[in-house]
Amino acid sequence: MTIDNGFGLAWPNRSPVAVSLTFDVDGEAGFLGDSPTFARRLTSLSEGRFSVNRGVPRILELLARHQIKASFFVPGHTAEHNPWLVEQLLELGHEVGHHGHLHLRSDKVSAQEQIDEMERGLAALANAGAPKPAGYRSSSWELTPETFELIIRHGFKYDSSCMGDDRPYIETWNGQSIVELPVHWSLDDWPMFGWSIDNGGNYTHPRTLVDVWLAEYESARRDGRHTSFTMHPEVIGRAARFAQLERFVERLVSDGDVWFARLDEVAAHVTPYLEKTR
Template sequence: MIRNPIKWPNGARCACAISFDIDADSLIHISRPKDGHDRLYPISMGRYGPTVAIPRILETYRKFGLKQSFFVPGWVVEQYPDTMEMILKDGHEIGHHGYLHEDPTAHGPAEQREWFERTLDSHKRVIGNTPKGYRAPVYNVNQSVIDLMIEHGFEYESSLMADDIPYLMKTAKGSLVELPVHWGTDDWPPFAHYDEIGYMMPVASPSQGLEGFWEEFEAQYEAGGFWLAIWHPFLTGRLARWRQVERWLEAVLQRGDIWFAPMHEIAAHVRAEAAKDPNAVRVERLPYYTKPVLF
């Protein structure tokens, strides 16, 4: 097995981050704009995240002394400011996740800028937060959004899948650290059952649904790599599932050689490592393509 060339702080063997996408009930409003406001079951399912799951998650983080990252649409920041304040008060990071969980690739550059900057305004105006990182709704980032991130001084992006470990993305306009995601560490496949937005996954039991995450972690731990969970409070924050997470956290933290950190801290470390040794961090150069390949 090829080991990760990035050296983690304080001799840690593996860098880890649990990132929560707090979509709340934005999903039903963006997917069903005409009548989503009166679909009470999906609204209530989404509201479970900021009202019930987030306090539970924050309690666990306090118990273990963890600081982690949350990605929140601007509309959700506006609807649930008290929840956002709880997150920031505990020292966690809140990143950019679109405004109403809109798909960036469905819009042209002008619309993308409008949504992107509207979200920045919501974060700053409502909770005084300046996001350092971005995750695209449904991972659908494109070159225009990359350019917006660089223009607004973002430190990292977390929607792409070109590696197992962090890497640098360089364009003519600047660079970003990519903290890569993967469906194997996303809780949507095992737990999402949401007909209104077109997802009808067979819901796994808590232990079966989370088993794959632990297997992914062990592989990264063996390789000295980077493990990133992409979870949603209304899915993995449910009581039985979160109980599984708590037990796992308690066990892995006892190893003593794992670095759990907010994603902006991991990104800053990766950039510092790249500055010390250019061979330590792989570079992807963007754009990949400038026109359709068939035309």
């Protein structure tokens, strides 16, 4: 096998591949952050609540069944409105990362609103009992220079919003840098299945998820890479899709040698090596 994981580094337990399952628990904030008009759109808000009430429990059961620890990015609003959520995630050994407060897109709001998103999100996670988050993931993966500055200033260990490589790398802006655990739309459930009454979207056959994501997994395995998959509990938590996620996870587990890791664990593992290239 040719190691092409960015730093020639073996994964723990000599695993040939590292996989992170990540979940953005946008909840009602996913709608409210898009437009204040959602405050009176009760149906949309109820779809947001499905995320926490139905999607998350299904996900937690699947992860527990396979003893996998995952990364959950929780907007402050979601944490405040579901006080049990952060507590339960932590109790089960999952990572809780920063995902804004009201899920406002950095590129659509002022510098001051970006500061508020950062600080209110941090306060809400702290109030919910979470330790200072190691990871930051911007809403809709849009980073601006102002938000980049904020994640440096607040001392995050890694960012997971950018797409400049398919291996962990150092993302830089204006002379500052941070460990990046990259994402991509093709490894996200939203472009596959997300749909809204306002903008339409896709109703991809659920089995597509296994086809596309297994292809990514197999390529990561060939490269000796880390790869991560991004999901939204209100999207992947629908039963027919969730059955495909179960198939996907069972397939990876059956290989017996995957390092399933939280993103903060991956960051801790790769940072000393990436630092040398910084």
